[in-house]
Amino acid sequence: IEVHPTNSDLVYVAALGHAWGPNEERGVFRSKDGGKNWERVLYKSDQAGCHDIAMDASNPRVLFAAIWQAQRHPHTLASGGEDSGIWRSMDGGDTWEDVTRHPGLPEDAVLGKIGVTISPAQAGRVWALIEAENGGLFRSDDYGDTWTRLTENMDLRRRPWYYMHVFADPSDADTIWVLNVNCWKSTDGGKTFDQIPTPHGDNHGLWIDPENSSRIIEGNDGGACVSFDGGRHWSTILNQPTAQFYHVTTDNQTPYNIYGSQQDNWAMKLPSVGHEGAITWTNYVEPGGGESGYIAVSRKAPHRVFAGGIGTGLGNGRMLAWNPLSGHKRNVTVWPEVVGFGAGAAAMKYRFQWTFPIEFSPHDPDVLYACSNHVHKSTDEGETWEVISPDLTTNNPELLGSSGGPITADNSGAEVHCTIFAFVESPIEAGVLWAGSDDGVVHISRDAGKTWNNVTPDGLEKPAMVSIIEASTFNAGTAYVTATRYKVDDLKPYIFRTSDYGASWQLVTDGIPADEFTRVVREDPSREGLLYCGTEVGLHVSFDRGDNWQPFQSNLPVAPIHDLTIKNDDLIAATHGRSFWLLDDLSPLHHAEQGMEDQDVVLFKPRDTTRYRVYGRAFGRTPNVTNYKMTGPVTVAYRPTEAPSGAPEESFLDAGANPPDGVIVHYYLKNKPSSDMRLDILDAEGNVVRSYSSVADEKPKLLTQPGSHQIVWDMRGAKPTALEDAGAQDRFAQMMESAVAPRVVGGTYQARLTVDGNELTESFRVLPDPRIDADDRALAEQFELKSAIRDEVSRIHEALNQLRSVRGQLNAWSDRAGKDDANKGIYEQAAKLKADLDAIEATLLSVNASKPRPGASAIREKLVSLSIMIDESDDRPTQGGRDVYAMLADQVETTTAQLRRALFDDIAALNKKISSSALPPIVG
Structure with a gap:
């Protein structure tokens, strides 16, 4: 995006368009009214979009645009063609001239991806970084009439489809930056480059302050970092929740841990509760693997973890066994043959996808599965592997070639095709195995892999990627298949349900927008028929086995939801770009009934809650500014916020939030009560332990607006009698009075809600922390x-x-x-x-x-x-x-x-x- 330096309503956008098919939404678009209306001012074809655009800061009517002909397919990427080129406008985009073959640029070569930039410090100076057989970095000092090749350094143009951005310094005509796997800087006009270390590799974006070129922001696959001295020192990337997770799983520890592999980063294990008041980077552990793939945690021995990670080391199907007790990692790849980046999938004995499935059997904790184009089974923690299936894909040789071209080959592992992408064993019937491939085939075995049947849904067009198969915890013959076809430019949602082991299927997508493709469906094990669906932009819920869906977004950021899991009545979302998000306490959904909204008052049964002890020390709560809190050895930043009930909360800037520290009590009101509403917490003998009111000055308080609400009982007894007119001089009492309230012991309690004389009561348990020795x-x-x-x-x-x-x-x-x-x-x-x-x-x-x-x-x-x-x-x-x-x-x-x-x-x-x-x- 380029914005006119003196008229912010004049904006230019370089639009690549859909990467997966021909379309008209390509080229350069211009708005003269701040984005309210747009006109396309440069268009080459429905095969080529605009990758880069540059504006001359000294003469904003001068524009350069790089057109890129490219298309991704499920099995390959084509970068380059006759429509790629460089275009110039001298009149603010009204007219454009093709300067692709001007003197000095490659004459006859096929061009691929191109990055362009214009020097604000010297009129006429333009750089172009070109993917071509005889490409490299080129410079013009006459606005593109003639060009000079400066360097063919391959470090500047590795994997062009992923990089190819160049940036000019605003005050020094000889300083430019090129971003690639590493960050490169030239101070001699582009002839030679020095590597600038950054906190993370795979560099893509750079902003340079036009008034102070020492002040820059650099974007890479780890996040964004800031420098105030031209790149000699950088801020951390550990203060922004931008992780891209592929899958999520949990263990059975108390509190449970969450596991996932990040794109372009390591795998992570982190606790669901941070005992110092927040979940910080000091709580993270790298459980082997990373970059991509599944993680499987043994139920028999939770210290045995198996993680995929093709992107973090050698070998197709790379898999590591990790022991958190010792930190030891062992490579247990099924077939550790390295075929090289130049070879396609056909050269592989077993084809493993970038995110190949790894699963433990829910029935036999010694059985571990891993999937290539075959299903593999190990009973000795990866020491040996047995093939228990034939090739369960189309095995189409046309889809197994080398990826890339016509200029650059690119076989990173993500393009390996005709693989098993989804796998699961029924949690209630041993030996019922489901497998779905990335080329649209679904198989089932009902005898632990001895025989397999193709049960692909008739309504699933090929090619398609079966992203997740969810086997029901209520009916062994029921399963849900989630598939995508966006890689062939079809954005429709695909969810299929079977109740007869795949003999018949129903498409169940009503309520999901027609252009919102689906990635995952998970079944809630606490209520039959309750499903959650993650799409490319958010979350949906169904109460009737998928017959009808409704949005379930709430405050969840708009982001791709690649996976979901349910643990202890919590819903955990693995987003691809906004890290892990966790919805605490699904119990209201478990107890919701048809017509409940017509009842005057509903008190939902609170879930049993473990009595954790959380520490952490805040330095006050000053509104509207950043505050700080000690969480063990780390001080984290947060903004003070309030729950709707008035209870204090914290919005962390560089840490994960804990779940509510207490028992969540949910209730529903059809109408606003006519009198004071009261919630009493009773112990097993019926004694009132704690009370909340809708009229008391004390927070938290009960909300009385029609609708659904919640309040959190902090598992403490009553506070001491308040000191009247305490004033600011008694901050000691204000800060510490809640700590004087005693923490209750484990046992059975009741929540009693009184509304307009009507009492509703639900029981629940406070559970002791099993890690604590005290009786x-x-x-x-x-x-x-x-x-x-x-x-x-x-x-x-x-x-x-x-x-x-x-x-x-x-x-x-x-x-x-x-x-x-x-x-x-x-x-x-x-x-x-x-x-x-x-x-x-x-x-x-x-x-x-x-x-x-x-x-x-x-x-x-x-x-x-x-x-x-x-x-x-x-x-x-x-x-x-x-x-x-x-x-x-x-x-x-x-x-x-x-x-x-x-x-x-x-x-x-x-x-x-x-x-x-x-x-x-x-x-x-």
């Missing part, structure tokens, strides 16, 4: 002691509230009485009483806590600090903690007894004297 009795002792501390803090606050009320009356009485002789004795007695109250307050509360020299802690601060220290672990309190509590409780009793005497005896004496005056008495 229920130990946690109960902690709860009891923290509850006692909470009650003592409440006693202090109640006493202080009463004390401050009396002191306020004394101040008002003193102001009215004055110091005249008639009231002098009463005034002095009131002043002494106020001094006594001040001393009692200072004993109970650190009134100077916010001052530069706050002094010693008072009883309340000591109690709160003790509660926080006890709360740091899941275990019984130490004897020292019990003894400190006993000491402080005695001090509370002694001090509040002093207050009672002051409020009753001293005030009574004062009121006796006041009664002789016309002033009102003091109310204790």
Whole structure:
């Protein structure tokens, strides 16, 4: 995109068009009204689009455009042809001239992809990076009339279809940048280049500040990074959620871990809960493999992980076994023969796709499957492999040649065709195996691979890529096939369902837009018929086995959804460009019923929730700016936000968010209630542990608008009685009062929702963290002691509230009485009483806590600090903690007894004297 430097409404776009077929949406488009309306001003053919466009910053009417004839196919890529070339406009795009064969440029060679740039620092200087047999980097100093070849350096034009961008420095006419696998910079006009290290390889985009060429942003396959010194130093790529995942799986740990392989990056294992308050890069582990492919985790031994990763090492079908206990990796590739980048798929004994399936049997934890054009089985962790199927593809020799041409061959592994792309064993019937190929064939075996039958749906046109097969957890004969045909320029969704082992199929795509192709369907194991579908742009849900679909996007970014998985009632999406996204708690969908929206009130059954302990320390919550939080050894950045209920939340800029720290309670309201709505959490004996209201000032609060809502109970008991008029000087109480509330023990609880006199109750369980050694009795002792501390803090606050009320009356009485002789004795007695109250307050509360020299802690601060220290672990309190509590409780009793005497005896004496005056008495 080029924008006019002085008229931002004048915009030019280089449009490649569809990569997968002929189309008219190609060439250069211009808008004169900021994008409201567009006109195509340069068009070569429906086979060629515009790859690059450059504007002369010193004369914006001068434009150069690079036309690229290219088409991708499922099995190959063709880059180059007679329509590729360089075009020039000297009148802002009104007219264009073909300068492709001007003197100095390749005369007769077929041209492929071309990058162009114009120097803002020297009029007439233009560079062109050309894919051709005799291509290279060319420069013109007369706006393209004549050209000079500067270098044939292949480092500048490796894999041209993937790179080929060149950028001119805005202030130095001899400085240009070329981006490829590495980043290259020339300071002699393009004759020689030096490599500029970047935080990640595969470099594609560059922005140079037109006012300061030392300030640049560079885009690569790891993300974007910033330099303020011309590329000598770069910012990190670990602060942006841009990972491209192909697949996602989980393990059975507590909390469970999420696994996936990133495009142009390593595979990742990360926890679903970060125990320091966020999920940061320090939580990530590289479980072998990477770049592409599946990851399989053993149920028998979760420390055995198998990961595909063709893009991260030698060998077609590259697979690594990883032991997280030792970090050891072993290459267990089925057939580790390297045929070379120049060979096509026909040269391979077994054809493995870029993302070939790897799956453990759900019935026999010793059985591991991997798929090429055959299904392979290992029972010894990859030491040996057995072929258990014939070729399950079309095996079409026309689709097995070398990829690339007519100029450059390109066999990275992604173009290997006629392979098994999807595989699964039925989770409820051992030996029922499903396989789908990237050339549109579906097979089933019902005898563990001894025999196979072609059960391809009649409605699946070829060629097609079977991307995912989902075998039902409710019916062994039911499966869902998701397929795509976008690689032949067909964007329609394809989802097929069978209930009879593939004997018949139904197309089930109603509700999904006709141009939104589908990549994955997953069945929710907790509710029959509940399906989730990931498409190229988002997410859909069906409650009736796919007969009808509806959007399920919510706040999920628009991105390709390559895979989905359900774990512990969470839905995890592997996006291709926006990393992992997780939808916490699917239980409302599990319990939703037809016609439920017509009920006045619905309380959904909360799911059983594990009692995790999450740490992390924030440095305050300042709105509308970036805040920071310590998460173990890493400080992360976030923006303070709020849930609709008012509960504080954090939008992290460089970390993943944790799930809600508590039990999620979902409810639905048909109409707004006419009175206060209340939610009580009850323990097994029916005692109220915590309450929420729709009218209380305290957050979170219950929302009363019609529709669906949720509130999160933090698995703590009631907070202490609030200190009235606490003010800013009591930030200690504001920051720490939630920590004083005791964490409940594991067990059965109830959520009771009261709406307009109607009560609805649902039970659920709080589960102990299985990794914690402490038994229920130990946690109960902690709860009891923290509850006692909470009650003592409440006693202090109640006493202080009463004390401050009396002191306020004394101040008002003193102001009215004055110091005249008639009231002098009463005034002095009131002043002494106020001094006594001040001393009692200072004993109970650190009134100077916010001052530069706050002094010693008072009883309340000591109690709160003790509660926080006890709360740091899941275990019984130490004897020292019990003894400190006993000491402080005695001090509370002694001090509040002093207050009672002051409020009753001293005030009574004062009121006796006041009664002789016309002033009102003091109310204790």
